[in-house]
Amino acid sequence: MELSLVIEKFILVAIIFGISLVVAMYSTYAERKVAAFFQDRVGPNRAGPLGILQPLADGAKMFMKEEIIPTRASGLLFIVGPSLAILTACIGTAVIPWGQQIVIGSNLIDLQVTDINVGVLYLFGVVSLGVYGVMIGGWASNNKYSLLGAIRAASQNISYEIAMGLSIIALLMITGTLSLREITEQQHGFWAHGYFTWNFFKQPVGFILFMVCAFAETNRTPFDLPECETELVGGYHTEYSSMKLGFYLFAEYINMFVSSAVMATLYFGGYNYPYMDAVNNALGGTWGPLFGVGVLFLKIVLFIFFFMWVRWTIPRFRYDQLMDLGWKILIPLAIANIVLTGLVSTFLK
Amino acid sequence: MNLFYFIAFLSILFALLVIFSKNPVHSVLYLILTFFTFTIHYVLLNAQFLAIVNFIVYMGAIMVLFLFVIMLLNLNKDTEPVKSSLVKFAGIIGGACLLVVIVAAVKALGKSDPVILKQADLGLVKNLGKILFGQFLLPFEVSSLLLFSAMVGAVLLATKDKPVKA
Numbered sequence: 231m232e233l234s235l236v237i238e239k240f241i242l243v244a245i246i247f248g249i250s251l252v253v254a255m256y257s258t259y260a261e262r263k264v265a266a267f268f269q270d271r272v273g274p275n276r277a278g279p280l281g282i283l284q285p286l287a288d289g290a291k292m293f294m295k296e297e298i299i300p301t302r303a304s305g306l307l308f309i310v311g312p313s314l315a316i317l318t319a320c321i322g323t324a325v326i327p328w329g330q331q332i333v334i335g336s337n338l339i340d341l342q343v344t345d346i347n348v349g350v351l352y353l354f355g356v357v358s359l360g361v362y363g364v365m366i367g368g369w370a371s372n373n374k375y376s377l378l379g380a381i382r383a384a385s386q387n388i389s390y391e392i393a394m395g396l397s398i399i400a401l402l403m404i405t406g407t408l409s410l411r412e413i414t415e416q417q418h419g420f421w422a423h424g425y426f427t428w429n430f431f432k433q434p435v436g437f438i439l440f441m442v443c444a445f446a447e448t449n450r451t452p453f454d455l456p457e458c459e460t461e462l463v464g465g466y467h468t469e470y471s472s473m474k475l476g477f478y479l480f481a482e483y484i485n486m487f488v489s490s491a492v493m494a495t496l497y498f499g500g501y502n503y504p505y506m507d508a509v510n511n512a513l514g515g516t517w518g519p520l521f522g523v524g525v526l527f528l529k530i531v532l533f534i535f536f537f538m539w540v541r542w543t544i545p546r547f548r549y550d551q552l553m554d555l556g557w558k559i560l561i562p563l564a565i566a567n568i569v570l571t572g573l574v575s576t577f578l579k
Numbered sequence: 580m581n582l583f584y585f586i587a588f589l590s591i592l593f594a595l596l597v598i599f600s601k602n603p604v605h606s607v608l609y610l611i612l613t614f615f616t617f618t619i620h621y622v623l624l625n626a627q628f629l630a631i632v633n634f635i636v637y638m639g640a641i642m643v644l645f646l647f648v649i650m651l652l653n654l655n656k657d658t659e660p661v662k663s664s665l666v667k668f669a670g671i672i673g674g675a676c677l678l679v680v681i682v683a684a685v686k687a688l689g690k691s692d693p694v695i696l697k698q699a700d701l702g703l704v705k706n707l708g709k710i711l712f713g714q715f716l717l718p719f720e721v722s723s724l725l726l727f728s729a730m731v732g733a734v735l736l737a738t739k740d741k742p743v744k745a
Contacts, residue, residue: 307608348704351631358639362611365643369604369650377650384647388640408704 242343246323253530254483255285261483261538268542292476300469302372311367312470312477318360319484325349326491327411329501329523333515341523342411349410350398353492357394357447361387363481364449368466379465382455382549386446389556390453394443396564400436400571401429401496414495420504428499435567437497439560444489446556449482451541455549490533494526501526583623590616603649611642628704 259274259281266273274281299308329341346352361384368380405413417427430437446453457465467478494500501522503509510518547555593613597606614637621630711719 304602346627348627348631351628351635355631355634355639358635358643361639361643362646365646365650366608369646381647381651384643388643391640 238337238339239343242339242341243324246328246343247320250320250323250484250487253487253534254480255289257483257486257534258288258479259285260534261541264535264538265542268539289476292473295472297472297474298469300372303469304370304372307366307370308469309474311363311370312474312481313363314366315360315363315481316477316484318356318363319481319488322353322356322485322488323491325352325410326488326495327414327500328526330510330519332519341519345409345411348408350402350408350413350496353410354391354395354398358387358391360447360485363478364466367470367478371466371469373469375462375464376466376468379457379462379468382462383449383466386449386453386455386552386556389553390443390446390560393439393556393560393564394447396561396568397436397439397443398496400564400568401433401440403568403571403575404429404432410495414500414502417499417502419502419506420499427502428497430497433497433567433571435563436571437493439564439567440497441493442555442560444493445537445540446552448485448489448537450486450537452544452547453552454546455552486534486537487530490530490537491526493533494529498529583620586616586619586623590620604646607642607646607649610645611638614638614642625703628707 262284263273263281265271274284277283277287299305324343325346327340327342327345331338331340333339364383365380368376368383371377402408405416407413407416413429417429419427421427425431449455449457455465457467462468467475470478501519503522503525506518506522509521512518513521590613593609593616596609597613600606600609614633618630618634618638621627621633
């Protein structure tokens with residue numbers, strides 16, 4: 231491997247890592263502002279103009295707080311829990327194509343860390359790994375509420391992973407590839423051959439199933455049963471304090487960012503937008519793709535807003551309702567969607 | 580090749596830790612690490628699909644269930660049943676017999692040739708899919724039926740003594 235490639239990828243990884251942290255940081259601020267908007271309040275407005283420095287203040291607070299490890303907790307695993315949560319949240323961004331190839335100086339650079347030919351499955355693997363952070367942390371706390379939260383998280387994740395996998399299968403039947411780069415390239419522009427190119431218009435049911443499962447996998451309301459405070463005090467992070475708690479909360483926002491990026495890439499065309507060829511020609515090889523990256527981020531921000539909108543609109547499910555929804559509604563719907571997709575793609579082509 | 584030896588060493592180390600750790604939850608966590616090293620082995624063999632499926636199914640699903648059950652039972656030293664010395668003695672003899680069989684089996688093998696992949700990209704999704712759904716279609720479908728019947732059986736067992744609704 232050439233050194234220049236290593237340096238290029240290293241810079242790309244650093245940029246993506248930084249961006250996802252900043253987006254997650256400002257998601258916490260946006261969440262509070264959106265909540266305030268929905269509840270007709272003002273929201274945080276003291277730290278800096280419009281409260282824009284609030285995430286920094288929160289971060290400083292998290293770092294300064296006293297760190298408590300319960301005496302009967304299992305020491306190492308108590309630390310491994312939040313570390314694993316934040317690690318699995320961060321590695322998902324590696325396969326997402328952030329933009330078209332970009333010209334910098336005389337080099338052509340891929341705006342994607344790696345284009346492995348099992349990209350979709352990789353994302354799926356990262357998602358399925360995400361639950362370990364919660365489980366290990368909840369168990370290591372040696373607290374029955376934490377343990378109950380951890381066990382809820384495990385059963386919820388397993389249940390919704392199945393529906394998520396089935397909804398992706400229907401999408402893969404159309405795209406015929408597992409590489410995220412190719413899936414995005416297939417959605418080039420907005421309109422081609424007399425139909426929309428974006429997968430949302432080919433797989434509307436699949437998208438809705440995927441989105442519901444994404445809510446469940448990121449433990450967002452209405453599926454935040456693992457940290458249901460009315461029943462479980464704080465759920466799996468009851469015993470956590472200081473930055474370890476911060477990592478758990480932060481991992482949720484990074485997960486939200488990554489799943490928004492995945493939804494935008496798989497179903498809403500990623501960095502593609504209407505009339506993109508004309509715009510690319512007008513802006514040239516550097517600014518054109520960058521504009522595409524901006525469009526992708528616009529889609530991501532809209533999805534994040536949607537996550538927050540739902541959180542402050544829909545109340546939490548009861549646990550048996552959650553399981554019923556997963557097993558008795560989403561999975562049959564996903565299988566029906568696969569059959570329908572198979573029939574349509576057999577008889578229409 | 581050096582990488583292979585390093586990963587193989589890790590596999591064996593974690594597999595031994597599974598057996599030797601006192602706490603069942605730690606055992607399961609070491610088992611997860613063992614499976615992770617298997618994933619790396621698959622990647623080294625260029626079997627990307629198998630690697631990622633091993634990752635998703637074994638690490639992401641089956642081991643979560645293992646961990647789930649063991650956490651729920653909350654096994655620890657206090658609740659461990661006291662085994663009589665007769666059982667321990669029988670265990671030692673059984674284990675020794677197994678060791679003899681394994682050593683004999685390994686000795687009977689010829690010295691293994693270094694594995695050379697005949698088709699280096701056999702493990703890619705496209706090629707694997709074509710082989711599974713072409714050449715090996717019947718065994719593939721039969722094994723899926725087998726899994727399905729096992730699933731139906733498990734559900735049947737689980738709902739056997741359902742309370743009658745009033």
